[in-house]
Amino acid sequence: MKAKRIWDEFxxxxxxxxxxxxxxxxVLLAICGVRICLPQEKKLEPAEFARFSGEIARFEASLSxxxxxxxxxxTPASGFVIELNSADTLDLQRLYGIGSAFARRIVGxxxxxxxxxxxxxxxxxxxxxxxxxxGIKNHISADAxxxxxxSVNTATFKELMHHPYMPYEVAKMLIIYRKKQKTIKSxxxxxxxxxxxxxxxxxxxxxxSVYGSPE
Numbered sequence: 752m753k754a755k756r757i758w759d760e761f762x763x764x765x766x767x768x769x770x771x772x773x774x775x776x777x778v779l780l781a782i783c784g785v786r787i788c789l790p791q792e793k794k795l796e797p798a799e800f801a802r803f804s805g806e807i808a809r810f811e812a813s814l815s816x817x818x819x820x821x822x823x824x825x826t827p828a829s830g831f832v833i834e835l836n837s838a839d840t841l842d843l844q845r846l847y848g849i850g851s852a853f854a855r856r857i858v859g860x861x862x863x864x865x866x867x868x869x870x871x872x873x874x875x876x877x878x879x880x881x882x883x884x885x886g887i888k889n890h891i892s893a894d895a896x897x898x899x900x901x902s903v904n905t906a907t908f909k910e911l912m913h914h915p916y917m918p919y920e921v922a923k924m925l926i927i928y929r930k931k932q933k934t935i936k937s938x939x940x941x942x943x944x945x946x947x948x949x950x951x952x953x954x955x956x957x958x959x960s961v962y963g964s965p966e
Contacts, residue, residue, distance in 0.1 A: 836866045836897035846887045866898035868957035900960040920946040
């Protein structure tokens with residue numbers, strides 16, 4: 752009887768305690784079920800870069816070779832010279848740092864000028880800086896004999912103004928002077944035009960001519 756009393760005291764649960772035990776058992780079972788259903792975490796193997804070292808080395812060698820070939824194509828060889836007044840855009844692109852757009856810009860400015868009297872005039876092309884020019888100056892030349900000249904005796908005011916070096920006042924006074932003199936016999940006469948100064952005259956001189964004067 753004593754043993755039964757001890758059992759009842761320690762192992763008999765009230766109704767509320769029984770519900771608590773049941774809930775605890777259900778929770779434990781649910782946790783076990785979730786762990787069984789979830790996929791097991793897989794350990795990632797460390798990447799083995801050693802097997803890719805050969806491919807990386809080949810890629811770097813190929814890239815270095817391509818870079819060298821581009822530099823060789825773009826860098827003029829010793830003695831390589833391009834004449835600015837006869838070169839087309841493809842010729843100009845052989846110069847280091849000159850792409851297709853820049854080559855078209857050079858040709859466009861050459862057409863406005865009538866040709867380059869000096870290779871240093873490339874510095875007047877929009878976008879040409881001293882660093883780029885220094886890199887190509889030994890590989891270019893300018894044949895002043897290929898310049899297209901403007902006849903001061905026959906050119907219209909519009910034709911005179913089209914030239915980048917011709918100021919508006921000089922062009923206007925040149926037309927007035929020509930009407931008075933009928934014929935301009937020497938380019939030195941242009942120094943008599945009031946707006947003309949030595950700087951303007953020196954720049955214009957390679958592009959002007961007295962030929963084409965009226966009979």
